[in-house]
Amino acid sequence: MSITIADVAARAGVSKTTVSRVLNGKGELDLRTAERVRQVIDELGYVPSARAVGLARGRTRIVGMLVPSLTWPWMGEVLQGAVDVVESEGYGLLLFTFNRGAESMQQFASQVSSQSFDGLLVIEPEGTLTFIEQLHARGLPVVLIDDRDKRPQFPSVATTNYAGGESAARHLLELGRRRPLVITGVERFGCTHERLDGFRDTYAAAGIELDPRLVFEGDFTHESGRRGVQYALDERLDFDAVFAHNDLSAGGAIQAVRETGRNVPNDVSVVGFDDIPYAEHTEPPLTTVHQPMRQMGQAAARMLMGYFGGTPLPDTPHVLPTTLIVRSSTAPKPAPHPLRPKK
C-alpha cells in the first residue's frame, strides 16, 4: 500500500542498492542515473520508512526527553529550546514524564531497553539520578539539563545560581538596602544553597552579615512567599528588601507586603529568580534574575546532536549565565529624613 524503495527501483529500472545510494549520497554514481532516480522519487513522493531505516542502521533519529512535569512555569521554554534544535536537525523528540512514580519508571526503563531513541535529554525527576547515571554508564548518551545543581557524572548544561544570587545582592546593595529578607527555595535543592550563598557572600563582602532570622525557608510556591513576609512581620523583624528564590514566591511576597500598606519598591524592594512570564505582570513588575531556560534546552540538544555527529560530549558542565532583569519592584532606599530640595 505505502510505496517502498522497491517500487522506486522498479520504476527507475535500477536496483534498490542504487536507490539507497542516491538517497544517502553514498558511493559514486552516474549523474544521469542519479537524476532519473531522483525524478522517480519525486513523482512517487517516496519517503523512506523511518522504522526500516532505523532497523537497518541501528539508530532511530529520535531523542528522548524526560521531565518531571510539563506544567511547571518554565518547562515550556526548555522544551521549546530542545525541540527547536532537534527538529532543525531532522530528529524527533520523544517525550516522557514522571507523573506516576514507579509505574512511570518502569515504562520509561522499558522504552530505553527497547532502544526507542538514540540519546536522552533529561531534567531530573527527583530521586532518579542514580537510575539516569546507570543508563549513561551502560552507554546511552545522556545530557542533563540541570535545574538544581546535581553535578552528575555525565554531561550537563547548567546555569549560574551562585552568580545569580550575587547579582541580586549587588543590586540591592547599590540601592542602599541593608536588611534583606531571604525567602529560599526548597532546602534540599542545591540551587537553593547556591543562590543563598552567592547572596550572603556578597552582603558579607560589603560588611553586612545576614541576620539568620531573616532567612526564611520557602518551597517555591506563591503561598510560601506570603508566609515568608508574614513570618517576618509577626516576628517584628525589620527588613527593607526581599530576595525570593523564584518568581512565584516573589509574587506572593509582593502581595503580602502591599497588603500591610507598605509600598513596593520604596518601603520594600523585591527581587525574584527565574524570569517566567508572570514576572512581567506582578504589580509592580518584578526585578528578577533571568535563567536562560530556552538556551539551556537548545544547548543540551546541540550537545547531543553534536555527539551523534562525532563531537565527544564535554565532561564538564556547559554553564550558561543568569542575567539580572531590572523592572519596577526595586528602587533606591528613600532617605530616612527626607530633605526638602533647595530651590
Place this chain on the structure above:
Amino acid sequence: MSITIADVAARAGVSKTTVSRVLNGKGELDLRTAERVRQVIDELGYVPSARAVGLARGRTRIVGMLVPSLTWPWMGEVLQGAVDVVESEGYGLLLFTFNRGAESMQQFASQVSSQSFDGLLVIEPEGTLTFIEQLHARGLPVVLIDDRDKRPQFPSVATTNYAGGESAARHLLELGRRRPLVITGVERFGCTHERLDGFRDTYAAAGIELDPRLVFEGDFTHESGRRGVQYALDERLDFDAVFAHNDLSAGGAIQAVRETGRNVPNDVSVVGFDDIPYAEHTEPPLTTVHQPMRQMGQAAARMLMGYFGGTPLPDTPHVLPTTLIVRSSTAPKPAPHPLRPKK
C-alpha cells in the same frame, strides 16, 4: 551487543517463534516451556527492539503530537493530559512544533510520510487545517484538540465557548452588573465569536443590549487588556464590569482599572477565561471561566488509543464543559446610595 530474541531462544532451547509467542501471548503453548522462556527473559533482561517490532507489525506504538508553540500558558496542561494517557497505554509521544513556518511544515510532512507514528494529536497551528485534513483523508488517524472552534472534517475534542460566555454573563448579571466592557480575543478566531455571542445573548435575554462601543477587540495579551480599559476610559464610557476573553488580558484589565484608583471588584468586577495558574495570583484573584485543558488532552489521547484498540473515532466533536470559577475579582454591585443599616 544488545541482546535479541535469538539469544533468548538459544538459551531457552526453543525457536524464536516460541519466544515471540510467549512475548505476545499468542497461540497455545506448553505451560512449562512458557515458564522457562519467561525465566530466561527475566534473567537476560530482554526487551524487544521497538524498531524491529514496528517494522514487522507495521505500527510504531508512537503517537505524534503537533502544537503551534510550547510556551503558551495552558499548553503544559494539554500536553500533560495527553502524555499521561499515552504513557499509561505503553505508547510514546513524539512532539512537533510549528515554530519555523514552511520549514517546520516540510519536516513534519516528511515525518508523517516516513510513518514515524501511528496517529496524530493536534492543536492546529494557524493555517494548517487543510494540510491536516489531507493527512486525515489519506488515512492517518487524527484527533484535533480544538482551541478555537474550527469544526473540522475529522474527530476532535472541544469545549463550550458559547456556554462559557453565558456563564460569565449570568454571573455578572446576578451581581447587578448592567454595563460590561468586553475585551475580546483575536477577531479571526471562532472562539472569540462564540464567547462574545454567549455573553451577549445572555445579556439580551435579560433585556440588556450590549453597547457596541463597549466591545473592544483585544488579542489575548496582557497589554491588550490594559488597552481595552484605557480605551473605555478615554472615550468616557461608563462600565461596571469587564469580561475578558482570556486570563492574561483580564489581568491587564484589572491593573488598568486599579491604576485609576477604582476598586476591583466593587467599582468594576472582572471575569476572565481559561483559568491558567496566573488567575490565582492576580490582585484580587480572578473569577474566570475554566477550560478543562488537561481533560481535553486526555480525552483526545483516549480517543486515539481507543481507535487503535478497535473503537471507531466519533464523527462528532467530543465536547467538555467549561466551569465558572468564582474568586475575588467579582462582587455584587454596591447600591448607588448606600443606606446606613438600622442598628
Place this chain on the structure above:
DNA sequence: CTGAAAGCGCTTACAG
C-alpha cells in the same frame, strides 16, 4: 558505476 545477497530483529502464515 551497479547489483545480488545478507543482515538488522522481529512477526506470522504454514506445516507438522
Place this chain on the structure above:
DNA sequence: CTGAAAGCGCTTACAG
C-alpha cells in the same frame, strides 16, 4: 504444542 522460513523495508559489505 512447536519450528523453519518468508517477509517487513531498508543498508551495506562484497563482487564485478
